[in-house]
Amino acid sequence: MHLLVCGGTGCRASSSDLIVDRLKAEIASNGLENDVQVIMTGCFGFCEKGPIVKVLPDNTFYTQVKPEDAAEIVREHALKGRKVTRLLYTDPVKKEHVSDSKHMGFYRKQIRIALRNCGFINPENIDEYIARDGYQALGKVLTEMDPQKTIDIIKKSGLRGRGGGGFPTGLKWEIASKNKADQKYVVCNADEGDPGAFMDRSVLEGDPHSVLEAMAICGYSIGASKGLIYIRAEYPLAIKRLKVAIDQAHEYGLLGNDIMGTGFNFDIELRYGAGAFVCGEETALIHSMEGLRGEPTNKPPFPAESGYLGKPTNVNNVETFANVAPIILKGAEWYTSIGTEKSKGTKVFALAGKINNVGLIEVPMGTTLREIIFEIGGGIRNGKKFKAVQTGGPSGGCLTEKHLDIPIDFDNLVAAGSMMGSGGMIVMDEDDCMVSVAKFYLDFTVDESCGKCTPCRVGNKRLSELLGKITDGNGELEDLERLRNLSNVIKDTALCGLGQTSPNPVLSTLDNFYDEYLSHVVDKKCKAGRCKSLMQYVIDPEACVGCTACARNCPVNAISGERKKPHEINTAICIKCGACIEKCKFDAISIK
Amino acid sequence: MTKVKSLADLKMMKDSLKSKISLREKGENSENLVQIKVAMATCGIASGAKVVMDFLLEELDKRGINSVVTQTGCMGYCYAEPTIEVKRPGQEPVVFGYVDTKKADEIIEKYIKNGELVDGIIPTNYETIDGEK
Numbered sequence: 237m238h239l240l241v242c243g244g245t246g247c248r249a250s251s252s253d254l255i256v257d258r259l260k261a262e263i264a265s266n267g268l269e270n271d272v273q274v275i276m277t278g279c280f281g282f283c284e285k286g287p288i289v290k291v292l293p294d295n296t297f298y299t300q301v302k303p304e305d306a307a308e309i310v311r312e313h314a315l316k317g318r319k320v321t322r323l324l325y326t327d328p329v330k331k332e333h334v335s336d337s338k339h340m341g342f343y344r345k346q347i348r349i350a351l352r353n354c355g356f357i358n359p360e361n362i363d364e365y366i367a368r369d370g371y372q373a374l375g376k377v378l379t380e381m382d383p384q385k386t387i388d389i390i391k392k393s394g395l396r397g398r399g400g401g402g403f404p405t406g407l408k409w410e411i412a413s414k415n416k417a418d419q420k421y422v423v424c425n426a427d428e429g430d431p432g433a434f435m436d437r438s439v440l441e442g443d444p445h446s447v448l449e450a451m452a453i454c455g456y457s458i459g460a461s462k463g464l465i466y467i468r469a470e471y472p473l474a475i476k477r478l479k480v481a482i483d484q485a486h487e488y489g490l491l492g493n494d495i496m497g498t499g500f501n502f503d504i505e506l507r508y509g510a511g512a513f514v515c516g517e518e519t520a521l522i523h524s525m526e527g528l529r530g531e532p533t534n535k536p537p538f539p540a541e542s543g544y545l546g547k548p549t550n551v552n553n554v555e556t557f558a559n560v561a562p563i564i565l566k567g568a569e570w571y572t573s574i575g576t577e578k579s580k581g582t583k584v585f586a587l588a589g590k591i592n593n594v595g596l597i598e599v600p601m602g603t604t605l606r607e608i609i610f611e612i613g614g615g616i617r618n619g620k621k622f623k624a625v626q627t628g629g630p631s632g633g634c635l636t637e638k639h640l641d642i643p644i645d646f647d648n649l650v651a652a653g654s655m656m657g658s659g660g661m662i663v664m665d666e667d668d669c670m671v672s673v674a675k676f677y678l679d680f681t682v683d684e685s686c687g688k689c690t691p692c693r694v695g696n697k698r699l700s701e702l703l704g705k706i707t708d709g710n711g712e713l714e715d716l717e718r719l720r721n722l723s724n725v726i727k728d729t730a731l732c733g734l735g736q737t738s739p740n741p742v743l744s745t746l747d748n749f750y751d752e753y754l755s756h757v758v759d760k761k762c763k764a765g766r767c768k769s770l771m772q773y774v775i776d777p778e779a780c781v782g783c784t785a786c787a788r789n790c791p792v793n794a795i796s797g798e799r800k801k802p803h804e805i806n807t808a809i810c811i812k813c814g815a816c817i818e819k820c821k822f823d824a825i826s827i828k
Numbered sequence: 829m830t831k832v833k834s835l836a837d838l839k840m841m842k843d844s845l846k847s848k849i850s851l852r853e854k855g856e857n858s859e860n861l862v863q864i865k866v867a868m869a870t871c872g873i874a875s876g877a878k879v880v881m882d883f884l885l886e887e888l889d890k891r892g893i894n895s896v897v898t899q900t901g902c903m904g905y906c907y908a909e910p911t912i913e914v915k916r917p918g919q920e921p922v923v924f925g926y927v928d929t930k931k932a933d934e935i936i937e938k939y940i941k942n943g944e945l946v947d948g949i950i951p952t953n954y955e956t957i958d959g960e961k
Contacts, residue, residue, distance in 0.1 A: 237851075237898060237899070238851055238852055240852070267878075270882065271878075271881065271882075271885075271899065292851055292852045292854075293851050293852070293854045293896040293898065294896075294898060314899070315868060315899065315901075316868065316869060316899070316900065316901035316902075317865065317868070317898060317899050317900030317901050318900075318901055356849075356852060357849065363845045363848060364845070364848060364849055366838070366841055366842050366845055367842060367845035367846050367848055367849045368849065369842065370842075371832070371838055372835075372838065372839070372842065375834075375835035375838050375839075376835065378835070379834075379835045487831075488830075488831060488832050489831035489832050489833070490832055496832055496833065496834050496835055496837070496838065497833050497834045
């Protein structure tokens, strides 16, 4: 019997490492060491209900396990074969316990390619990766294929860059391979910076070898002997597991000199980023690795011609690499059988926001937003109404109800005014104000702008100020036109991809939620009740019994009134903190 | 640590390591495998169920029979411990009593491999409520 315990950052934050210790101790005290193994794996994806413990071979899926539960799991399940019912997942609709993860709505629609080993193997043990066909793809290309043939398979598979742009990976490799140089580089972009995104982190934490193997395959294809992983320093667990993985691969001779006796040399080093958003842009990333300021430069020259230290460099995202080995082993035809016409394979999404099943999922391209949000994601929290979903991070846009049924792929999302981005998906409900959402993203861009080009540095600041003016209740009708014009100018003139896409949150909310902007500007109302300046707290004199609870708790003494008589709020002093609403036992205070 | 010197080397390595995780892969399609439950309550363990369990795990693997062996609680036949329940794909489970390693060997060879019934079957006279699947 194997007990798999999630060792992703989310579950570890909820003491999953302590669960492992307790399970092991309990197993030892029952003398079951030979029969039951405890394995710490990568992310299962179902972060909403973490920490997860999965029992195999019977496929029992325990959720929200606490260290105190370890003894019961061992004594009941491992020893006596009785499932611990209270820890099983409860289907939110049927209200029934589901013990087998195969029957959970969350997993039913998923196809796991990039996440094939996440939540299945111990990421710190190369043997388990090898047992799952690990490094076979590298062996196959080194012994049976020449570089061009390898590139051809990737080209034929239709794999496109998973970092956001969707550039064909095979073509990228081919360009880098054709540029002659004494030294070339393979770079893995692990600078995941979109708010709410954790796809790459989970792959690196759960299956680091899949990225290392693919980088070596890429190195062979383009003629590079050096690989670099640019990873943000705030991913300590991913860094630790990468280091372990690189060391183990070296020990086995799967990295280093003369790999598998073929004469091919490849080495991988880590480079740490300080967490600047712009460093996810490939030219800025390369400059940061060179020790320069993380600022983008004009393309051309593309990194494939002149990249790291002026040498031809191929930069791919973590998830792109994670798809490579299965493509080599199973063939391009297999890969093209999954997905849509122009976007092949699967995509990993990080579900976040007001959704029941927050977590990490991998679905075939062409899955609809409705399937993702309502079937896999389990719908909106607390039975609220779905309002919008933000895809593509600060470069993407907000999609609405009317977009729920379009099949998701690179091109459809762009046509709908958003983009795939790296895979962050933030779900919003009726309580979210779309103007404030746009402002949130713009504030992020303003903070993260490197400042090199004027449209991004100054233009986004002005956009954010205009949005602030509107949420403060001082907006004019002309401001909406100004927002649109300025957005279009930034889009056309900014230097790098990040600047060019930064106005997308504004444009897409203007397109899809124009009435909400209007009500802010014309009626001075925020229907969602988010914009404090547009709200007024009022006491219903009918419902108020004069208990004085609100007046006693108001931090600015804005409420006055006699005992046992209706109270009043002085809106000039009120800071709209909401303390009075919380204290009122008679529901007499409301927001207008 | 041995180095991987060739692709053939790697493949051999994979084959020898496969058993480490095969139990997990079996979880994905356990319906199609022979499933064996060993009663491992106090009574079972006291009568030697652990030895039988280890024997089954080892021998089934050695003899190349794709199967899932799990422990379970007391089946109620404490007089006949150790007891095991064997379920061949698509068939009703059969419970065997007084299983020692010799008996287990016979069960593997005759019942699991060929479906031949052997002595020691305990007629089951209960129904299980298998609600959660």
